[in-house]
Amino acid sequence: MPEAPEVQTVLSTLERNIKGLTIEKAEVFYPKLIETSDVSIFCDALIGQTFQRFYRIGKYLGFELDDYDLIVHLRMEGKFYIMRDYPENLKHIHAVFNLGDCYLCYEDTRKFGRMYLYPKTEDKSSLACLKNVGLDVLDEKVTGEYLYHQIHSKKMNIKAILLDQSIIAGIGNIYADEILFRSKLDPRSRAYRISKKDCDNIVYYAKKIIQGAMKAGGTTIRSYTSSLGVTGRFQLQLRVHGKEDQMCPECGNTIIKTKVSQRGTYICRNCQKRK
DNA sequence: TTTTTTTCCTGACAGC
């Protein structure tokens, strides 16, 4: 499940490999992949467009072309591959872009990923698909103060807050668990009970963990890989997520798995206090 | 308005 670090890894890899290349032909085999228009309009518009600039907003990948902004959300299992030859097995490949001397292929087993195409704009935050996307987790405007102001009157649990992209963008299920473990907070704690000091901790660890994961090239759990098959190594550093029935690295108690906001959630009940 | 639930998808896996 790509979160900000994985998206950044994919983006960097693609930038190194396809920046300056021009789309000669575009094919889309799964119509619902394209949110902004019919497939034929989408494919026709891309012909002759060159990849100019690469950017990330939360978990969204942004490609600035000559005349358009192409936005991609990988959701759970979306992946890009750069291939020398046209792909043989198209079973889970839903889009192929012919870039002249290579093919950029989009694969997504569960078909949750989406692509958006808009006329090019300087103000990326004005794009329709990003209207509910808040400040990126690494944005300097994201501080404990900011988080506290956003949540002090909300009833939602703190994990749901961290997953809410309109408050802080880029955090997903895996890192939410890790951030709350490091902050010593039970994910089920109500937002309005979270102190200013706790908010400082949450933001501090959120930035630290996300930046650490970016350096390591993103976490890999289940099927996630970045383009070109580059896989991250950060999973070795995960402390609670996916560690059901294992010992807490801090206190030795058993880590439990439960559901919070419909999401699989890992907690050390000894270290993480419910507020 | 805010919060919760449902929906979208397929493959892996458990149980019979």
Next chain:
DNA sequence: TGCTGTCAGGAAAAAA
């Protein structure tokens, strides 16, 4: 073997 049911999950839509 082959079937059925459950689970995983980001975000939008629908319901509460």
